[in-house]
Amino acid sequence: MEILADDFLYFMYRALDGMVNIAEELGDKRVNLRPDFPGANSPYVILYHSVCCTHFWCGTILAGRKIERDRDAEFQSKGTVSELRQAVKDLKRQLPNDLEHLQAHLPLEDPDDLLPVHLLDGVRHWRQGKALIHAYEELAQHHGQMEITRDILMQNHKSF
16 A cells, blocks of 8 residues: 555645634634643744644654654744744645655664654654554544634634
């Protein structure tokens, strides 16, 4: 079985565009709000983390691009809808290059050098295709999380 990069990118872009649409719907006043329960993330955090996560899996793990990432800081981030839109635009411009040399049946190259220690045991023996599917899995989950977060914020902050 083989899947073309364009087929995969279609679904990645759909999820990313859906998340940007949610951010735009919420606007700058609500995109940084967090639902009122422990551990909740703002829509800004969810989308920013999704962009960083996709850069990590597709850029670092699959394409070998060295990316400086502060995962903890992703969950404290704040900004504007315009900044999110630009981050997604930049990611969408980069993704085709990251997937250009993907060979789904081959193992990950140098996982011990690329992965954080907490991921090594579960991921060390993955093939590139599995890592690619995981990148989409994460993005799809976060898209759904962002939809639910939007619904909560719209219900609780109607006056904005």
